[in-house]
Amino acid sequence: MLKRNVVQFPRLLSVGNVSNGFVAWLFGSAGPLLIVLQAATKGHLSDSTTSSWIFAIYGIGGLLTLLMSLYYGQPIGYAFSIPGAILVGSALTHYALNLVVGAYIITGIIIFLLGISGLVTKLMKVLPMPVMMGMVSGVLLPFGTDMVHSVMKNPLLNGIPLLVFLALSFFLRFSKKFPPILGAIIAAILCIKFLPGVTVQPIHVSIGIPQFITPSFSFSVIGELVIPLILTVIAIQNAQGIAMLESSGYRPPINSMTNWSGIGSIVNAFFGGHPACIAGPMTALLANKDSGKHEHRYVAAIVLGILSCLLALFSPMASEIPHVIPASLIQLLGGVAMISVLVDSLKMSFSGPFKSGALFSFLITISGISIFHIGAPFWGLIGGTLATLFLDKQDLKKPVAPSQPIQETAAAIELK
Template identity: 35%
Template sequence: MEKTERHWIEPGPGIAAGLRDLPKSINVKTASAGLVAAIFGCSGPALIVIGAAGAGNLTNGQTVAWLLAIYGFGGLISLVMALHYKMPVTGAYSIPGAALVAGSLTVFSFDQAVGAFIMAGVIVFVLGITGLIGRVMRWLPMPIVMAMIAGALIRFGTGAVTAIGTLPIVVGATVLAFFLSMRLTRVVPPVLSALIVGLIAVWATGSFGTAEAGISFVMPEFTAPRFTLDAFLAIALPLAILVVGAENAQAIGVLQAESYRPPINAMTVISGVGGVLAGLLGGHNANIAGPMTAICSSDQAGEDKQGRYAATVVNGLLFAAFGIFAGLLVPLILMLPAPLIGAVAGLAMINVLLMAFQSAFTRNAGYQIGAFVALVVAMSNISILGISAPFWALVAGAVVSMLVERPSVVREQATPQTA
């Protein structure tokens, strides 16, 4: 046991063992769980990325390259991790990260953002190989990180509401379908139901737009990175913290809840490698993903926990295929009216926002004042010295906590009260 702990990358059964046992592990439940996870990741979250690309006035080719990077490498991460560890460690990309980038692209040029994507990957990689994650998280408490995420992403929730006023019939039907699906079935993801009903409503009302590229295949257009200090502070640091503190942390918690022993260092290292490689193609980060890991590791993927890694393999193949054919799919998606994209993106963020608020403001977690400061600073969308609000939210939250929330107070808050 002790010997295993000394490995900076945890050993696993190996890809050959994963491939050998894969045929007997694939069944209806593992395949359906992998499909559901892929549908979730390729619907609402893809619209968030496309919306971010629109905020930065990216060309269709740059948008295609972004999707190719995050879905292609996200799928590859799933295949490598699932087969090597025979565990449902599922790759995708940072959905909150895409939302953060959307705000930053109104301030920074895309080549600066691409440089920041690569730098974020390097940060995550270094955290993985040096084992610094624990120290960073002790210095920057999780409630403050989660409050920053909640404040930065709350605009997606309000955007879904304001979209109703712009396109009431289409968006109203979309929102209603989402909550009815959540109430009536657990088989179909609510965001998929919402998207399908939204598409039907768009067709019925004749609200489709016209994509500039029609339905022709769009080739990816790669962007040379430019490295700047401002983009490092405003994009790279918050993005790296999101990958480690939100995506990886959530995936680790999910796997531990299902009685797995997740390879924490390896998950961080491959998230860093995925960040660098995706950045080179113009994508913001390919990494271990919490929501997709939750679906593939749940009992939806079958009773045999040892075989659930097959769900991640299915998910990885579908993700990679989506990335490869993004050039054909993006022009079709861009024909959707903007209010529908905004509404579906906002609905897709509900669970992320709930997780962020619950993690930030659970009394037992402590750091409540610092978390509140981080929340309101992130919501303000303030920019100081060219650096956007998420960075200043982390700084302000941490400073306020150090000033007013003494360690003894935090410990007292975090200790359950007895009657």
């Protein structure tokens, strides 16, 4: 099948699958890249280290997309965990990068072992999905509040891109082909160029060179990051991608997809990149009917993979963005990029059962507490689970399958 798909790829290219692959790449390289840059800024990482991080997550993500899509003939899009980037950004404020890299490696090994053991489905049932999503919502919430603060700080510079985003989002059919976040970025570039009092430095074109990071291991860092990162990859990101492929009529290779998420995460780690995973909304775009016949939609994923590898090649240009764009504007764009993700996570937290557990998970996470040097996201999961046992006993009698809310989210994205 691999040889056949490789041979057929050039003649199967069409406006539809090229367009969907390109739009999926825009969604993955606009807002999510800003989130990674914001996390790197919080951790005070150097430009070369940030460039290596970008090189890893887009390069490995692109290669995995090419490998899996060509081998299985399905539109499987790999990228990186967006909630994971936010978790890492918080951890880098009080831990050295090499300690965080050690946690990445442990995360990748466990994900790989879960894949080869076939225990992924059982793991997803350990914690109620609303409790997990309550933690994710708590992690994402600061991006929304930072967006509001950025507009208050500079209403003209940051308000115009926000208005453009809202205006483009109003037209659903158009926004499916032209991401509103891209419109906000274009508006931001125009504001930087033409608004008075805004000065920027030029970006230099250069080729990315990955930087090897020697890992170190710490129980406190492993305790803070590993479980939340595993959950964001397996129970959130990969689960969304799997649900979206299934809703489009495919039979995704779940164990293989998990195995390669683990392998990709390990490789990413040595170059400063956080875990690899299936990209849910991007996969929805790739599998859309506009990508052509059902058996030919993998071509859109190939386009995505090639473009992701090119972005990795020129990663130093991306790492200079924090020095070129005002910090408040990056906050605005990062917040705008997270709006739909935050809406979906809040919906999945509080629209079904286990509301009390989800609320405790959410509140503990946004509190920012740290116990035994282990951060709030982990304690949010623990506290939310305990609250579920005491306050949501009636829901435990009739547990909801973890995939149900994710499938609803997949359907919602597909309709858009």
